[in-house]
Amino acid sequence: MTHTTTTLAEARARDAADPLRGFRNRFALPRDARGEPLTYLCGHSLGLLPLAARTLVNEELEEWSRFAVLGHEQARRAWIPYHENLTAGLATLTGAEASEVVAMNSLTVNLHLMLASFYRPHGKRTRILIEAGAFSSDRHAVTSQIAWHGLDPERTLIELAPEPGEDLVSEEAIEAHLTRHGEEIALVLWPGVQFRTGQAFDLARIARATHARGCIAGFDLAHSIGNMPLELHALDADFAVWCSYKYLNGGPGAIGGCFVHRRHSEAQPRGRHGGGLPGVRLAGWWGHEEATRFRMEPQFEAAAGAASWQVSNPPILAAAPLIASLDIFTQAGMSALRAKSVALTDFTEQLIRPLAPRVNVLTPAASAQRGCQLSLRLAAGAADGRRVFNALTGRGVICDWRSPDIIRVAPVPLYNTFEDASRFAQVLTEILQAAA
Ligand SMILES: Cc1ncc(COP(=O)(O)O)c(C=O)c1O
Numbered sequence: 001m002t003h004t005t006t007t008l009a010e011a012r013a014r015d016a017a018d019p020l021r022g023f024r025n026r027f028a029l030p031r032d033a034r035g036e037p038l039t040y041l042c043g044h045s046l047g048l049l050p051l052a053a054r055t056l057v058n059e060e061l062e063e064w065s066r067f068a069v070l071g072h073e074q075a076r077r078a079w080i081p082y083h084e085n086l087t088a089g090l091a092t093l094t095g096a097e098a099s100e101v102v103a104m105n106s107l108t109v110n111l112h113l114m115l116a117s118f119y120r121p122h123g124k125r126t127r128i129l130i131e132a133g134a135f136s137s138d139r140h141a142v143t144s145q146i147a148w149h150g151l152d153p154e155r156t157l158i159e160l161a162p163e164p165g166e167d168l169v170s171e172e173a174i175e176a177h178l179t180r181h182g183e184e185i186a187l188v189l190w191p192g193v194q195f196r197t198g199q200a201f202d203l204a205r206i207a208r209a210t211h212a213r214g215c216i217a218g219f220d221l222a223h224s225i226g227n228m229p230l231e232l233h234a235l236d237a238d239f240a241v242w243c244s245y246k247y248l249n250g251g252p253g254a255i256g257g258c259f260v261h262r263r264h265s266e267a268q269p270r271g272r273h274g275g276g277l278p279g280v281r282l283a284g285w286w287g288h289e290e291a292t293r294f295r296m297e298p299q300f301e302a303a304a305g306a307a308s309w310q311v312s313n314p315p316i317l318a319a320a321p322l323i324a325s326l327d328i329f330t331q332a333g334m335s336a337l338r339a340k341s342v343a344l345t346d347f348t349e350q351l352i353r354p355l356a357p358r359v360n361v362l363t364p365a366a367s368a369q370r371g372c373q374l375s376l377r378l379a380a381g382a383a384d385g386r387r388v389f390n391a392l393t394g395r396g397v398i399c400d401w402r403s404p405d406i407i408r409v410a411p412v413p414l415y416n417t418f419e420d421a422s423r424f425a426q427v428l429t430e431i432l433q434a435a436a
Pocket of ligand 1: 107108109135137138191195222223243256
């Protein structure tokens with residue numbers, strides 16, 4: 001037997017033994033123009049359509065046609081409290097209390113709303129710490145917030161870079177920076193999983209170090225939610241934001257979400273790490289106490305919990321698919337998904353390891369330091385990487401390219417198989433052999 005057939009046989013055996021294998025059938029698997037199935041490894045960018053989402057969206061269209069405005073109260077899932085359909089699932093995935101999470105807006109908007117409340121520069125404490133190479137939108141949000149406060153982003157934003165020649169930033173480096181400069185820092189915004197490298201961070205450790213220096217700890221979970229187990233309440237995050245179109249399979253432009261720790265929404269006095277929410281939020285009518293919202297009184301009466309950060313009424317059609325997806329997560333269970341994710345990602349990496357040093361995996365090898373994304377770099381440089389990426393696409397392997405030189409692939413445990421991983425490795429190997 002050749003190496004290839006051995007690998008394929010092993011992949012199929014592992015798929016047959018996978019307790020989660022049935023979940024793949026609950027998603028629409030994309031096909032090419034000739035109707036051939038694609039090998040989809042791009043759930044880190046856009047998750048697949050849960051088939052049940054069609055029913056849910058169609059139901060909302062039906063309700064709209066049948067009830068029109070009366071649907072706000074009479075639809076089978078009434079539209080006024082519609083976001084509450086998402087609360088339990090989001091709380092489970094983020095390790096939060098139900099009152100600490102809310103589905104609303106999209107990620108960057110939520111980040112701005114959180115920064116409006118949590119970034120309150122005063123005295124010497126004005127700076128924001130992010131990672132160098134942060135997602136562009138996060139950087140735009142923090143620099144514009146700094147400027148909004150009349151400060152100079154050039155002097156106020158700190159971008160912590162990896163050591164020269166390295167791709168990853170260690171938690172030690174974050175701690176060391178906070179130890180040296182913490183008294184100037186108002187807020188730390190850190191990703192759960194770095195979008196370019198796939199590095200997963202120990203958020204509890206970052207929150208501890210951040211709070212020890214009296215700073216606010218905020219997290220961008222775009223690449224973490226539905227990918228990594230999260231314990232936001234226990235680790236004492238101040239706030240977190242995420243989108244739902246990646247691992248959460250909420251669909252393009254799906255409703256995002258945010259977490260606000262209970263101690264802030266309850267406006268408790270600043271606790272042991274000195275400083276609570278200073279009492280400001282950018283308010284709108286949907287953050288008003290629901291029981292009295294429609295009295296339309298001029299004074300704002302905040303709803304309980306994170307829900308009080310809502311501004312507008314929820315986008316029903318952008319939220320309906322997420323109900324279907326969160327239902328699947330509840331049935332699969334995050335611990336089973338994580339166990340498969342670790343096995344599937346390790347398997348994928350083992351298959352491409354023989355391609356080193358031509359192909360290098362940037363993502364840390366340790367499971368605790370990664371989710372299901374693997375970031376690859378071609379030793380011959382960006383042009384070679386781009387050519388290989390294009391060839392993968394041409395052969396029906398859907399992954400993505402992140403400037404300047406990275407191919408990202410993610411075998412997602414909900415719908416990818418060990419056979420998908422084997423096909424990816426096989427196609428990549430053939431592309432490299434053809435070019436040798
Ligand atoms: C890490 C990160 N931050 C922010 C965003 C922007 O999200 P949105 O367009 O929902 O604001 C993304 C989108 O992919 C992202 O990956």
